[in-house]
Amino acid sequence: FAACLGYVEVILQLCKQDADMNMRDVWGRTAMIAAATHLPPPLSSLNTSVSCLQRRLICIRVLKQLGANEQLQDEEGNTALHSASSDGFLEAVALLHELGCQVDRRNEEGNTSMMLAAGAGRGPVVSYLLGVRGDASLKNASSCTAVMLAA
Template structure:
């Protein structure tokens, strides 16, 4: 695994071909050499392990994560493309928390990976994790405005979908103080600013609780006034 991490393809080949190293061996976290190579984006090592060694691209670690998920999180688009197009990796498989490669790429703001997974691979933008969160919510929570715009404008993601606790993408953006995302969701979508979660909290209440009241309230109500005229 050390050789895979460092991208030392000649060493990896030697260990496998000459020494009979088992490339399906897992570490204490359940990670294989393929997952490690995918994490750091070593495409040559990834190709060798899959094509020459027959390593299963859909193998999961102890947390349900796959090589595709880690590559998507780190924006290694060449690895992502190879695993999906070249190897048939399952783009909609979920980890133990219900997360998908799309959700992970969305949360970390990897817009090129997000576009590829949706446009070229048919990733499901509406699927939810075990907490009821969608890729849009993940992106809003992470303040990833490019991803948010793409999921809404190009994919038709519903901005008013609620998670298991009644939370919306707007509430999550407000909680994180991501004013650009808040502005987009309220002004361009429009998100329901009056929606409440299971505890009766609205986006404005979250703004007050997290110290963003002034900037968020100004945006919310200036937008509401402009709608009314």
């Protein structure tokens, strides 16, 4: 996906050729999910890594403007917000929430974005989700709450 690396220009070119912004890969992931996934920094400098993250945030906005659906789920029921939360990509979490993603939406295992962030030790993301009224009392399919997953 061009979205994985923040290639906004490529996305725009593909859109001009009627590329489907909601096309899925074999795991059901969309370009929006790919853009929201926080990949490890490249082997190059930190400055390159930061600009790559900024480009991916721009990709999320551009994809939305081009008709990509931020609510689509992959085969495990994860949305772009689930992926960003689990990976600790706080800026993408905030942007996706701004674009209308539901913070308490559940994946196939019943996990919300907050549960995934808590279980991965992503404190800033958990704080953000609590601040936008994410429900910390919800339980997943195993009856675990975000607190239990963080413990």
